[in-house]
Amino acid sequence: MITSTGNAQVKYLQQLQKKGKLRDEEGVFLIEGLRMFEETPAERIRKAYVSETFYQKQRKIVEEKQVSAEILSDSVFERVSATKTPQGILCIVTRREWTKEEILGAEHPFLMILDNLQDPGNLGTILRTAEGAGVTGILMSKDCVDIYNPKVIRSTMGSIYRMPFIYLENLEEFLPELKEYGITSYAAHLEGEHFYDEENYTDGCAFLIGNEGNGLRAEVTAKADRKIRIPMHGQVESLNAAMAAGILMYEVCRQRRK
Amino acid sequence: MITSTGNAQVKYLQQLQKKGKLRDEEGVFLIEGLRMFEETPAERIRKAYVSETFYQKQRKIVEEKQVSAEILSDSVFERVSATKTPQGILCIVTRREWTKEEILGAEHPFLMILDNLQDPGNLGTILRTAEGAGVTGILMSKDCVDIYNPKVIRSTMGSIYRMPFIYLENLEEFLPELKEYGITSYAAHLEGEHFYDEENYTDGCAFLIGNEGNGLRAEVTAKADRKIRIPMHGQVESLNAAMAAGILMYEVCRQRRK
Numbered sequence: 001m002i003t004s005t006g007n008a009q010v011k012y013l014q015q016l017q018k019k020g021k022l023r024d025e026e027g028v029f030l031i032e033g034l035r036m037f038e039e040t041p042a043e044r045i046r047k048a049y050v051s052e053t054f055y056q057k058q059r060k061i062v063e064e065k066q067v068s069a070e071i072l073s074d075s076v077f078e079r080v081s082a083t084k085t086p087q088g089i090l091c092i093v094t095r096r097e098w099t100k101e102e103i104l105g106a107e108h109p110f111l112m113i114l115d116n117l118q119d120p121g122n123l124g125t126i127l128r129t130a131e132g133a134g135v136t137g138i139l140m141s142k143d144c145v146d147i148y149n150p151k152v153i154r155s156t157m158g159s160i161y162r163m164p165f166i167y168l169e170n171l172e173e174f175l176p177e178l179k180e181y182g183i184t185s186y187a188a189h190l191e192g193e194h195f196y197d198e199e200n201y202t203d204g205c206a207f208l209i210g211n212e213g214n215g216l217r218a219e220v221t222a223k224a225d226r227k228i229r230i231p232m233h234g235q236v237e238s239l240n241a242a243m244a245a246g247i248l249m250y251e252v253c254r255q256r257r258k
Numbered sequence: 259m260i261t262s263t264g265n266a267q268v269k270y271l272q273q274l275q276k277k278g279k280l281r282d283e284e285g286v287f288l289i290e291g292l293r294m295f296e297e298t299p300a301e302r303i304r305k306a307y308v309s310e311t312f313y314q315k316q317r318k319i320v321e322e323k324q325v326s327a328e329i330l331s332d333s334v335f336e337r338v339s340a341t342k343t344p345q346g347i348l349c350i351v352t353r354r355e356w357t358k359e360e361i362l363g364a365e366h367p368f369l370m371i372l373d374n375l376q377d378p379g380n381l382g383t384i385l386r387t388a389e390g391a392g393v394t395g396i397l398m399s400k401d402c403v404d405i406y407n408p409k410v411i412r413s414t415m416g417s418i419y420r421m422p423f424i425y426l427e428n429l430e431e432f433l434p435e436l437k438e439y440g441i442t443s444y445a446a447h448l449e450g451e452h453f454y455d456e457e458n459y460t461d462g463c464a465f466l467i468g469n470e471g472n473g474l475r476a477e478v479t480a481k482a483d484r485k486i487r488i489p490m491h492g493q494v495e496s497l498n499a500a501m502a503a504g505i506l507m508y509e510v511c512r513q514r515r516k
Contacts, residue, residue, distance in 0.1 A: 121379070125498050132494040155498075162492055197512050231511065234420055236390040240383050240413075243504045246497075250505045251512075253489065254455050 001052060003073040010072070013049065013080040016092065020146060027095045029148035033087045034058070039158030042067050046092040051077035054088025062089070082150055095148070098164040100174075103137035104181045106164075110252055111183065111206035112245060114140045115171055115220050119212055122242040123147060124155025126209075129242070131159040133249035134256070138163060139206075141171040175223040178206055185224045187216055188244055190237070192229030199228060201252040209245045259310060261331040268330070271307065271338040274350065278404060285353045287406035291345045292316070297416030300325050304350040309335035312346025320347070340408055353406070356422040358432075361395035362439045364422075368510055369441065369464035370503060371397045373429055373478050377470055378403050380500040382413025384467075387500070389417040391507035392514065396421060397464075399429040399478075433481040436464055443482045445474055446502055448495070450487030457486060459510040467503045 002010060015022055016030055023029055031040060037048070038061070048069040050062055055071050062069050078086055103111070112135055117123055123145050130138060144167070145152065153160050168174045178185050183204035188196070208224055210216030215238070221227065230244055239247070260268060273280055274288055281287055289298060295306070296319070306327040308320055313329050320327050336344055361369070370393055375381055381403050388396060402425070403410065411418050426432045436443050441462035446454070466482055468474030473496070479485065488502055497505070 125501060128494060129497055129501050131492040132488070132490040132497055134491040157494070159492070159494065195515075230390070230508070231515065232390040233392040233511075234389040234417070236386060236415070236417065239387055239390055239504075243383060243387050243501065246501045246504055247508045250488070250508075253491075254509075257453075257489065 001071045001073060002076055005076055005079050007076075009049075009070065010076055010080055013090070013092075017080065017082050020148075023148060028092050029095060029153065030082070030090060030150065031093055031153055032081060032083055032090045032150070033154070034061070034089060036154065036158070037061070037065075037089050037091060039161065040091060040093055041161060044093050044096070044161065046094050048089065048091045049077070049080065050090075051086065051088035058089075067091075096161075098137070098166050100166055100168075103139065103164050103166055104177070104183070106136035108136070108256075109181060109183050109204040109206070110134060110136045110201075110256075112138045112249065113171070113185070113206050113208045114138065114144050115208060115216055116141055116211040116214075117144045117209065117241060119241070120145050120149045120151035121155050122212065122240070124152045125242040126245050127152075127156040127159040127163050127165070129246045129249055131163050133246075133253040135163065135249060138165040139171075139174070140165065140167050142167050142169060172219050172223055175220070184226065186248075187221045187224035187227045188248060189216055189221055189227045189229060192227040194226070194228050196228045196230050196248055197251055199226065201255050205252060207245070207248050209241055212241050259329045259331060260334055263334055263337050265334075267307075267328065268334055268338055271348070271350075275338065275340050278406075281406060286350050287353060287411065288340070288348060288408060289351055289411055290339060290341055290348045290408070291412070292319070292347060294412065294416070295319070295323075295347050295349060297419065298349060298351055299419060302351050302354070302419065304352050306347065306349045307335070307338065308348075309344065309346035316347075325349075354419075356395070356424050358424055358426075361397065361422050361424055362435070362441070364394035366394070366514075367439060367441050367462040367464070368392060368394045368459075368514075369397060370507070371429070371443070371464050371466045372402050373399045373466060373474055374469040374472075375402045375467065375499060377499070378407045378409035379413050380470065380498070381405060382410045383500040384503050385410075385414040385417040385421050385423070387504040387507055389421050391504075391511040393421065393507060396423040397429075397432070398423065398425050400425050400427060430477050430481055433478070442484065444506075445479045445482035445485045446506060447474055447479055447485045447487060450485040452484070452486050454486040454488050454506055455509055457484065459513050463510060465503070465506050467499055470499050
């Protein structure tokens, strides 16, 4: 059991928590809590760290997964945890990368393309809903929030391990490539010509979702094949970005089921 | 200008921030930020408080609304604000109550009924989306999160002023009353018999949405006329509660538009 904060592994964990750049270099991210531990495929866990109390109570769950695990005293665990009330389990998880070709070449592609999305909760919720709706991949402009942000990971409820995603160096330049794969792109836009449910999404489709405050950039909207909008009653100017994405995704899901 | 934290109004504001019970007794809630100030009807603002810096820059916006306003020095404002980086405007807003009869008696009722919903962001997002989808009222079990929680209010983006809502003393006992108003109730449930898009929602309808972690209570589900579910691909067990609500609401909106 590690009982000193001077321990090299403890120092390394603290650095990983603090420095996004280090996590990038190491090709890892951190997860915390029992629920996320259970969702994580064993082969993706580089190392698990558990508090003494957690280990006493949940030893079986840790051992069943057959991953390399280290026990930390409760007070040391508190120092490496990013949460206020730590559950007592934290893992270093290896990242998995997808190629553009893998994502675009899916059968009946159904893509979500996110332009400068900033809220971690929104990105996580989009991943979770996307898996539920049958989305085949998520593409993000490189200025979107970091998908390995702990808040994103938590709100995906495990979809982070199952939903293919990629960051694009240049979203505008990429968009014309969709045509080569027979994918029609739809910009969710407040000034869309058609309601979202007036289009046919049974063939390859991709939806462009913009930033929470500013919506989709004009340069990006201009590159989309069609502009669609979600009708709104009352004085609502726009929906939350994740909500708008979810409504579109489930319309595709509905059409493809019929 | 108020420059001392010993000032009675400053002390009163600090008490209002801290004590939900005092806000209840006074029949008020607090809002912060320019966006919420703009969304708030002038007649609902009991008093506005602005920081010196805010007043220098945005004097016009405050004066145009013709509300009673008080200027606080920047340092005093920071003490009364609940946010880390205060925008410099905070208001005491009077609550508005709706009766059950007002909500149930709406034309073509389209209701959302929330059972023990706990996340402020979810409740706020449901209100915002509900207004957009044309919902006529929201009913909440009394153990739902406080709708006057600042996080709820912020995420409604102003819908708090426009969406009728009520807390119910006893949700289970209330449900049979829906029939008297010709309203069919649908429980969103993972074990629903039909997909949500296989029902007809053009007549009076009400949707029951459960707690984030535990879903709808069995006693509540049992009282619903129909159980419906949202289909899910992959390994997704459930959707975020606000997302599930939004998908249902926009299906009603879609059907009623046809």
